[in-house]
Amino acid sequence: MSEAATLSLPSRLEVVDHVRSLGRALVAVMPIHYPRAMLRAHQLHPMEIWGPPHVERHEGSRHFQAYTCDIVVKAMSFIRSGGLDATKAILVPHTCDALQGMGSVLGDFLQPDQRVLTLYLPRGRRSSDHEFLRRELGRLARTLVEVSGHEPCRDDWDEAFEAEDAADAALADLYRRRARLAISDRDFYTVVRSREYLTAEQFCDQAAALPEGEAPQRGVGLMISGIVAEPALFDQIEAMGAYVAGDDLACGFRRVYSASAEADPLERAANRLLTSPADPTCGTPIQVRVDTLQTRMRALGARGLLIYDPKFCEPELFDVPLLRKHLNAAGFPVLHVEFEMGDRLPYQTLSRIEAFVETLS
Amino acid sequence: MSRVAAIGIDAGSTTCKLVAVDQDGTIISSLLEPTEPRVELQVQRMLDAIRAEHGANSSVRTIATGYGRKLIKDATRNLTEITCHARGVFRDLGCAGTLIDIGGQDSKVIQIGGDGRPVDFMMNDKCAAGTGRFLEYTAARLGVPVPELGARALSTAQEEPISSTCTVFAESEIISLIARGAEPDSILRGLHRSLVGRVVSMVRNVGIVAPLMLSGGVAKNEAVREMIAEATVEDVILPGEPQLMGAYGAALLGI
Numbered sequence: 280m281s282e283a284a285t286l287s288l289p290s291r292l293e294v295v296d297h298v299r300s301l302g303r304a305l306v307a308v309m310p311i312h313y314p315r316a317m318l319r320a321h322q323l324h325p326m327e328i329w330g331p332p333h334v335e336r337h338e339g340s341r342h343f344q345a346y347t348c349d350i351v352v353k354a355m356s357f358i359r360s361g362g363l364d365a366t367k368a369i370l371v372p373h374t375c376d377a378l379q380g381m382g383s384v385l386g387d388f389l390q391p392d393q394r395v396l397t398l399y400l401p402r403g404r405r406s407s408d409h410e411f412l413r414r415e416l417g418r419l420a421r422t423l424v425e426v427s428g429h430e431p432c433r434d435d436w437d438e439a440f441e442a443e444d445a446a447d448a449a450l451a452d453l454y455r456r457r458a459r460l461a462i463s464d465r466d467f468y469t470v471v472r473s474r475e476y477l478t479a480e481q482f483c484d485q486a487a488a489l490p491e492g493e494a495p496q497r498g499v500g501l502m503i504s505g506i507v508a509e510p511a512l513f514d515q516i517e518a519m520g521a522y523v524a525g526d527d528l529a530c531g532f533r534r535v536y537s538a539s540a541e542a543d544p545l546e547r548a549a550n551r552l553l554t555s556p557a558d559p560t561c562g563t564p565i566q567v568r569v570d571t572l573q574t575r576m577r578a579l580g581a582r583g584l585l586i587y588d589p590k591f592c593e594p595e596l597f598d599v600p601l602l603r604k605h606l607n608a609a610g611f612p613v614l615h616v617e618f619e620m621g622d623r624l625p626y627q628t629l630s631r632i633e634a635f636v637e638t639l640s
Numbered sequence: 641m642s643r644v645a646a647i648g649i650d651a652g653s654t655t656c657k658l659v660a661v662d663q664d665g666t667i668i669s670s671l672l673e674p675t676e677p678r679v680e681l682q683v684q685r686m687l688d689a690i691r692a693e694h695g696a697n698s699s700v701r702t703i704a705t706g707y708g709r710k711l712i713k714d715a716t717r718n719l720t721e722i723t724c725h726a727r728g729v730f731r732d733l734g735c736a737g738t739l740i741d742i743g744g745q746d747s748k749v750i751q752i753g754g755d756g757r758p759v760d761f762m763m764n765d766k767c768a769a770g771t772g773r774f775l776e777y778t779a780a781r782l783g784v785p786v787p788e789l790g791a792r793a794l795s796t797a798q799e800e801p802i803s804s805t806c807t808v809f810a811e812s813e814i815i816s817l818i819a820r821g822a823e824p825d826s827i828l829r830g831l832h833r834s835l836v837g838r839v840v841s842m843v844r845n846v847g848i849v850a851p852l853m854l855s856g857g858v859a860k861n862e863a864v865r866e867m868i869a870e871a872t873v874e875d876v877i878l879p880g881e882p883q884l885m886g887a888y889g890a891a892l893l894g895i
């Protein structure tokens with residue numbers, strides 16, 4: 280296993296203090312895609328919620344069907360127990376039916392003190408999808424003025440886009456430089472995921488400070504797909520004699536956006552969101568996902584695909600049988616594992632991953 | 641000089657097995673004991689015994705598998721049960737195919753390729769459904785010794801359906817069946833059917849590539865064998881020592 284992390288990331292609490300000192304208020308944001316620059320232009324800062332640790336399901340589970348995923352149920356438990364009291368609003372993008380349900384339960388029934396904001400995302404990349412998204416973003420922007428009491432001027436928008444585009448570029452650059460970064464997979468993904476709560480500037484500083492040299496990755500290269508991977512998984516994979524050659528994670532590579540140079544802020548925000556890589560929650564056709572994964576796996580030297588999902592993640596589950604079929608046909612073995620967030624990974628799950636690594640060795 | 645070329649250890653949750661093989665992969669010696677709480681001490685004792693019996697020293701390659709594999713300090717290497725069972729059965733039966741291994745705490749279905757390596761596999765999730773433990777717990781309710789389970793289940797044509805594959809729920813079903821005066825053997829037959837249903841659904845998920853092979857402690861149970869064959873419409877074949885296949889495969893991988 281790698282040596283202890285050498286990173287020095289600000290804690291969430293430190294970030295909260297910092298953004299408050301900048302005059303920005305906090306917005307809790309559920310996964311996956313949302314317009315970061317728009318929040319910043321309104322003097323708001325996103326704190327993303329991807330299944331908070333040390334939170335039980337029971338409080339949240341009262342409001343959902345028994346099969347709803349941990350990301351949604353645990354976030355609801357967290358909200359109900361006052362974990363998000365410091366935020367001014369909760370933004371729930373329509374990533375999947377579970378999150379749409381959460382937006383409705385919060386906005387229509389529970390009505391917490393924070394304003395509940397929804398964002399309907401299109402399921403395609405046609406011009407009608409673009410137009411729909413632009414209108415949705417316009418609606419969201421108007422609500423954000425009410426939440427923040429701040430109507431952004433041209434300079435606010437420019438400053439926000441400049442900062443967030445730089446952070447997006449830093450994330451894309453991290454992926455490009457991965458093979459030259461002398462850090463473990465755990466550290467790499469800790470930095471990638473720090474985008475979930477750091478300011479754009481803090482994230483750029485962290486990314487720039489990572490040491491270059493020989494990457495310590497050894498053994499069997501895996502591609503990891505899914506929604507979110509917790510840090511312990513990376514240690515386990517390393518101990519099994521494997522490494523993460525690349526990812527197709529919602530909390531990782533699926534959020535490598537390209538910047539747009541449009542002058543109109545809504546147009547610019549919509550363009551950015553529509554550049555996200557292949558993603559089942561964005562309605563990417565299965566053949567496009569298969570082709571993209573194959574190309575990336577070949578380029579990155581990944582020998583197999585590990586699909587690692589929270590239990591009952593509907594959009595992911597729909598694609599699994601076809602991904603398996605097509606990638607197997609292309610010579611890439613696939614393992615699908617479902618896990619419960621926050622649990623120690625059970626022996627069976629670890630054994631399955633280890634056996635998968637052995638079959639690839 | 642010792643004939644022992646490698647030793648395989650399967651530190652399972654229910655039983656602990658050791659197999660020593662010669663350079664050709666022939667089993668020279670084996671040991672099998674119920675697993676003790678300190679499996680690492682138990683394995684050390686068994687290893688010492690097997691080494692002493694064959695004059696082997698500690699430089700002989702020793703491969704560990706099973707849930708306690710990472711605790712075995714003397715192991716040269718540790719590998720998962722999937723890889724080891726596949727290798728052991730492939731060597732013993734001499735063919736590729738689909739292996740069902742039903743152990744005390746877990747069960748797995750492994751598609752074995754033409755080189756003896758696993759091509760695809762599935763393990764049951766973290767509960768006792770579809771494992772030997774399911775039969776053991778529920779049969780204990782009926783006061784039937786484990787070695788007699790299969791024969792008793794086959795001794796009747798009457799079958800009490802058990803709808804649950806969950807050990808806890810099945811146990812309450814058994815209690816109500818007993819209270820209604822159902823025959824213990826008919827209940828046992830229903831229990832076997834329930835376990836086999838769970839295992840066969842895993843087999844279907846992985847896909848059947850004939851022949852169907854069975855290993856693990858539960859392979860000795862004739863009712864399980866018969867019901868799997870019935871449900872899959874495939875012949876089920878067994879290696880010579882179904883319980884030793886994990887340790888045997890581990891030993892083979894050490895040569």
Ligand code: SF4
Pocket residue numbers: 310348349350351374375376377378506560589591592593594595
């Ligand atoms: S894990 Fe899946 S189902 Fe749950 S919120 Fe994320 S996308 Fe939706």
